[in-house]
Structure formats: structure tokens, C-alpha cells
Amino acid sequence: DAMVIQNPRYQVTQFGKPVTLSCSQTLNHNVMYWYQQKSSQAPKLLFHYYDKDFNNEADTPDNFQSRRPNTSFCFLDIRSPGLGDAAMYLCATSRATGAATEAFFGQGTRLTVV
Amino acid sequence: RKEVEQDPGPFNVPEGATVAFNCTYSNSASQSFFWYRQDCRKEPKLLMSVYSSGNEDGRFTAQLNRASQYISLLIRDSKLSDSATYLCVVNGASGGSYIPTFGRGTSLIVHP
Numbered sequence: 001d002a003m004v005i006q007n008p009r010y011q012v013t014q015f016g017k018p019v020t021l022s023c024s025q026t027l028n029h030n031v032m033y034w035y036q037q038k039s040s041q042a043p044k045l046l047f048h049y050y051d052k053d054f055n056n057e058a059d060t061p062d063n064f065q066s067r068r069p070n071t072s073f074c075f076l077d078i079r080s081p082g083l084g085d086a087a088m089y090l091c092a093t094s095r096a097t098g099a100a101t102e103a104f105f106g107q108g109t110r111l112t113v114v
Numbered sequence: 115r116k117e118v119e120q121d122p123g124p125f126n127v128p129e130g131a132t133v134a135f136n137c138t139y140s141n142s143a144s145q146s147f148f149w150y151r152q153d154c155r156k157e158p159k160l161l162m163s164v165y166s167s168g169n170e171d172g173r174f175t176a177q178l179n180r181a182s183q184y185i186s187l188l189i190r191d192s193k194l195s196d197s198a199t200y201l202c203v204v205n206g207a208s209g210g211s212y213i214p215t216f217g218r219g220t221s222l223i224v225h226p
Contacts, residue, residue, distance in 0.1 A: 033214070040122070042201070042218040043158070090157055094212070101205070102148060103214045105157040 003027050006091050006106035013081050013113055021076040021109045023091030030096040032074040033103065034066060037088045049074060050096055081113045117141060118204050120217035127224055131192045135220045137185045137202030145212060147178055149187050150201040152219060158201055161187075192224045 004025045013019040023032065031050050035043035047056045049068045063085070065077040078085055088110050092103040120137045127133050139147075147164035162169065164176040164185050175188040185202055199219040205212040 035216075040218070042118070042216040045213065045215070048213065088155075092214070094214070096212070101146075101212055102160050102163065103203075105159070108157045110155070 004091060004093055004104050004106035006089075006109050008109060009107060011109055011111050013078075013111065015082065015113055016080045019078050019081055019111070021078075021089050021091075021111070023074045023076075023106055024072050025074075025093045025104075026072070027093055027104060028071060029093035029104070030071075031094045032068060033090075033092040033094075034064075034074070034076050035090040035092065037090055037108075038086075043090055046076070078111075081111070083113050086111055086113045116217075117215050118202055118217040120202050120220050122218055122220060124221035124223050127192055127222070129192055129194060129224055129226055131224075132188065132190045133192055133222060134189075135187045135200055135202075135222075137187075137217050137220075139183050139185070139202075139204045139215075141204065141206050141215075142180075142183060144204045144206045146205040147185050148203040148205075148214075149174075149176055149185075150203055150216075152199045152201055154198075158203075158216075161200070189222075192222075194224050194226065197222055197224045 007022045033048040034046045037043040046060045068074045088108045090108045091106040094101045094103045149161040150158040151161045152158045164178045168177040173190045177186045201219045202217040203214045
């Protein structure tokens with residue numbers, strides 16, 4: 001059974017049209033992450049939540065926002081997608097206790113901007 | 115300097131070969147280390163954790179050298195199904211969370 005679920009798997013959006021990607025988890029993990037991965041590059045952390053505490057990476061553009069209404073759900077909002085935002089967006093979760101915690105990933109949403 | 119560095123490859127090896135990947139990290143306060151496997155256009159999946167004493171899981175052996183700040187992955191008797199990208203992941207403490215930081219991955223191609 002999938003434990004981290006991302007919807008949709010594929011998203012096509014128009015240049016400049018706001019888009020929302022969603023992630024849900026059944027693991028009851030404290031931490032949820034959003035990563036952006038472009039072709040042949042490392043997943044790049046955009047931001048993460050530790051419970052309700054939002055932590056933005058310094059180089060994440062303002063165009064990217066996130067919401068976590070409850071433990072299970074987290075959303076990535078791209079306010080005005082540009083062609084450079086086309087990528088795979090990966091949601092992950094982890095427990096916050098212990099240094100050895102692993103991250104569990106969803107299957108990703110592949111975003112195309114036209 | 116990138117936080118986690120890997121040789122992107124590709125490593126092109128015949129079936130049955132032994133292949134090794136290295137990864138270096140810059141943050142000496144990093145706490146835990148992992149190897150993930152990522153198939154083309156799929157999400158990363160945990161392959162194995164890396165312990166200070168080294169650990170083995172079947173054909174896979176991972177080692178950590180804290181003094182030199184590098185991690186290695188050894189694959190013995192390569193199979194065609196081992197073809198994938200192998201991502202080195204380093205967890206560093208940030209507040210109450212441990213943040214996974216990824217290398218760009220090393221591509222492995224195993225051919226008949």
C-alpha cells in the first residue's frame with residue numbers, strides 16, 4: 001500500500017497559470033518535504049514542515065508556496081509557473097526523532113509548463 | 115562546493131562485474147547517511163543505510179569514512195536489473211528535523 005501519495009502523477013499547466021500539487025501520507029510522520037528534481041540533477045529541497053512549523057530554503061523562489069493543513073496533507077502551490085519550473089516534484093516524509101531516520105518518497109508529480 | 119558530491123558516471127559494466135561508487139560530503143556535522151536507488155522517471159527508494167562500522171546487504175556493501183567524509187557503495191556480481199541511478203543522501207540536523215541532502219546520483223548501466 002502506498003504510504004506517500006502524490007496527485008496528480010502528471011500535470012500540464014500553462015505559463016503563468018497557478019497550479020497546486022498535493023501530497024498525502026499515512027505514516028503519521030512529523031516532517032514533510034518538497035523537492036524539485038530536474039533531469040540528471042539532484043533532488044533540490046524547496047521547503048519542509050516539522051509539524052506546523054514551515055522551513056523555507058533560502059534559495060527557494062517566492063513563486064513557490066506551501067500549505068500543510070494537517071499532519072496528513074501537504075500542498076505545493078506554484079503561483080506563476082515559468083518554463084524553468086518544469087520538473088519532477090517529489091514529496092517525502094520522515095519521523096523527526098533520531099538521526100537515522102530515512103525519508104519516504106511519493107511517486108512524484110511531473111510538471112510540464114506550456 | 116556542493117554539500118554532497120558524486121561522480122555522475124555513467125558507469126558501464128558487464129553483468130557479473132563488481133562496481134564501486136563514492137560520495138563525499140562537506141558538512142562534518144552530518145549524522146546519518148543513505149544510498150537510494152532511482153529508476154528512470156521514478157521516485158528515489160531507499161537501498162540501504164550506511165553505518166559507521168560498514169554494512170552489507172546481499173551483493174551490496176556500504177561503508178562510511180567520517181574522517182575523510184566519504185561514503186561508498188560496492189555492488190558485487192552486477193545484474194541487469196541493477197541498472198539505475200544511485201543517489202547518496204546525507205542527513206544533517208536542522209532544528210528538530212534531519213534534512214536529507216542529495217547528491218546528483220551516479221548512473222549505472224549493466225550490459226549483457
